[in-house]
Amino acid sequence: MATGHDIAMGLRAAYLSMHRQTNSYLAPQKITADQFVLLALLAEQDKITQQELVRRATSDPNTICAMLVLLEDRGLVTRQPHPADGRARSVALTRMGHCTYANLSKQVRTLQNQLLDLFRFEEAENLIELLGRISEAMVHSENQRDRPKPGTSEAKT
Numbered sequence: 001m002a003t004g005h006d007i008a009m010g011l012r013a014a015y016l017s018m019h020r021q022t023n024s025y026l027a028p029q030k031i032t033a034d035q036f037v038l039l040a041l042l043a044e045q046d047k048i049t050q051q052e053l054v055r056r057a058t059s060d061p062n063t064i065c066a067m068l069v070l071l072e073d074r075g076l077v078t079r080q081p082h083p084a085d086g087r088a089r090s091v092a093l094t095r096m097g098h099c100t101y102a103n104l105s106k107q108v109r110t111l112q113n114q115l116l117d118l119f120r121f122e123e124a125e126n127l128i129e130l131l132g133r134i135s136e137a138m139v140h141s142e143n144q145r146d147r148p149k150p151g152t153s154e155a156k157t
Contacts, residue, residue, distance in 0.1 A: 022036065022108060025111055026107065026108065029104060031100075034067060035067050036108065038068070039071070039076065039097060041053060042093045042101075047091070047092045048091060049090055050065065050079070058135070068091060076093065076094060077092065077094060077097050078091070079091050080092075
């Protein structure tokens with residue numbers, strides 16, 4: 001009978017294996033799998049705030065900021081003050097960023113197709129739904145853990 005530990009270890013092994021493969025595909029262009037995720041998210045919707053990018057990448061602000069600095073130094077993204085919110089930064093792909101993403105996405109398509117070929121259509125759809133359910137549960141669990149418990153000194157303001 002499968003346990004929560006089995007699920008966690010299976011997800012970890014699958015993710016790390018996929019991450020290593022993606023890094024090896026992208027290494028000649030000196031782009032990491034995590035940087036590729038940011039390029040992909042910006043290719044989907046350009047000119048979003050760093051905060052929105054953090055949310056969509058399911059990462060933390062410091063990691064996203066560090067990656068954006070590297071991508072900006074390479075001329076792949078620009079960060080500008082947000083027009084409506086002076087505290088926020090708007091992020092967009094440059095022309096070179098769009099071209100780089102297009103080339104990189106062709107390279108990783110082989111790996112993505114290998115993943116997809118493992119499943120029948122219905123299985124792939126179910127897997128995506130199950131992974132989404134896991135993600136939502138982990139976010140809910142994190143939010144519950146960070147919330148002060150009623151009756152504690154942390155809950156009183």
